[in-house]
Amino acid sequence: MSPVQSLQHALAGEHAAVYLYGVLGGRVPASQQPDLAARLAAGYATHRGRRDQLTAMVRAAGGVPVAAEVSYRLPNPCRTPGQLRAAALDVERRCAAVYAATVAGTARRERAWAAAALADGAVRQLSFGGAPQPYPGMPGRPGPNGTTGANG
């Protein structure tokens, strides 16, 4: 995968993340779940910022930024606070995998940026109930006990 393709792949992931965080933020009962609402709002702002940065990076690399889809499938019904948290965790795990791939496909400043985004997303996973993992962004990589699928 070329550097531009890697950035496009990340941009497509951020389009999905922005859409999904928008939906999640609209469904959280903010008065009853102020912490969750604040975390979802922070996630939305972060991913929107990354989407804009990636758009600029793709253009700077001579590419035409990929457009967002009309809609994206929600990972679960997204009705209860538990489901909203699980959906946000799912988004962050997918983004972590995308950024790990971006690290592999880019170099220098773009790679450093992708590695920082991977770390930030890995930490954000914790705020949505995720447990620390030995290899964030590398699902399926064997963990300490030979288990797979524990990394997100």
Next chain:
Amino acid sequence: MPPAPALSRRTATGGALAVTAVLATGCTGADRRPGAAGPTPSVTGSPTAVPEDPDVALARAVLLRERAMLATLQATARVHPRLRGVLASGRASHRDHVRVLSAAVPDGTGPAPAAASRRRPRHPAAVPARPSAALAALAGAEERHARDGRDSCVAARSGTFARLLASMAAAASQQAAVLSAAARESARESA
């Protein structure tokens, strides 16, 4: 700004092949595929061998830092047995990083090779007596470890190896967050 060429497309040394095999498959030693053989005798046995792959040198440097981080965690667990629960996932994580990197480095096997003990500080930083301070010190160490790991990730020639290093660094960032939260909680409890 094209990415560095993949290891497989370069004139790879035996050491480079070892790195590739470990990183591509997550396998070590016995279950390594025959096509991706380990270091050749000319690499491991003779100082006049072909120049070492830069990614092998990088893996060795990261391995030393992983060992040092693990040693710091273990020292803290010895001084503060009550913290063993909160330290468990970090210890398991760094132990696995050591395992994977050891397999990628020709002389990286064994608990503490000569090169590692030479470069490791003789007197590791003392563990703070207060649990909250010990946790905060570890959080800072994990933070620095993550930053160093991302720097190494950028220096890697192989994209696959860079991805592994970025993932290991992200794991350290998670640990830093967990330890910071535990330090705050511990400070509140003792206040």
